[in-house]
Ligand code: DCP
């Protein structure tokens with residue numbers, strides 16, 4: 001099979017950079033885009049603010065404690081969308097195989113491209129220059145042979161950087177990569193792997209596919225291939241997000257309803273973070289529970305309004321959990337949102353852009 005040339009592009013401190021671009025008073029200063037100090041959270045922060053530890057999804061109150069002179073700016077999503085559209089149109093000049101992951105992030109497959117440029121690195125460099133001159137924003141690029149490595153690569157020289165993981169380095173790179181850097185391996189799983197002495201890709205590679213299926217569940221086969229440099233997921237320009245979810249497996253089965261609800265709250269905050277990145281809203285909340293005997297149930301509730309905040313998910317999620325039989329305890333809890341705004345019918349005669 002032909003070696004592919006995949007680029008992953010990710011804007012730097014996206015919302016905050018747009019704000020600093022549009023308001024010179026904010027340039028060079030620690031700013032955060034987000035809600036107010038009463039109950040708001042930070043969507044993102046400028047790199048100046050990151051030095052103080054101000055991060056995405058942090059309560060604004062905490063952020064102000066870390067950095068008292070932090071400037072809080074209210075989000076202006078329509079402006080971010082406008083820049084995002086231009087960003088995407090620049091990428092589309094090189095190929096139609098552009099798969100946006102959120103407003104500020106996308107994969108491209110430039111193996112064959114409209115400009116017949118043989119070097120993916122040069123394409124990425126050109127795009128970065130154009131983003132700079134047309135949007136006055138910076139972005140970082142990762143170039144490699146598959147989606148997984150391209151995404152890891154774009155993070156290596158952030159902000160305003162580029163990095164290449166070439167075909168000959170791919171396998172060695174993955175072998176050295178700590179398991180917590182693997183997308184799809186969460187905190188609990190990586191702790192579990194660490195306890196088993198699996199610290200890096202190399203350790204993961206020593207396991208048979210059967211072992212990985214046992215340790216990681218269904219995704220075991222995916223990781224088995226991944227550590228061998230194989231990730232054949234294609235760049236899909238048509239992908240529309242239909243649902244978003246997040247789940248966690250506990251180290252010990254949980255029986256106590258208060259503990260379960262606290263876990264639910266954390267999951268709901270993670271879910272909010274995920275969907276706010278994509279500017280998504282939804283109407284159906286689903287709770288997934290796996291019992292100690294590995295049987296699994298899901299229960300959903302649909303509301304009439306589009307919702308997008310952790311507090312709404314928590315309210316509905318708790319309602320669902322209270323109606324579920326917890327039996328002898330649960331080993332996994334998940335929360336998801338569907339019936340998203342991506343599935344809304346388009347108003348007739350009007351062209352709307354999907355995000
Ligand atoms: N976002 C959000 N809530 C989060 C995380 C992100 O609303 N919990 C929004 C704001 C970000 C944008 O999504 O600007 C893109 O997310 P990234 O994770 O790419 O973060 P940034 O672009 O801000 O920073 P980086 O330079 O690390 O990419």
Ligand code: MG
Nearest residue numbers: 010011012104
């Ligand atoms: Mg970004």
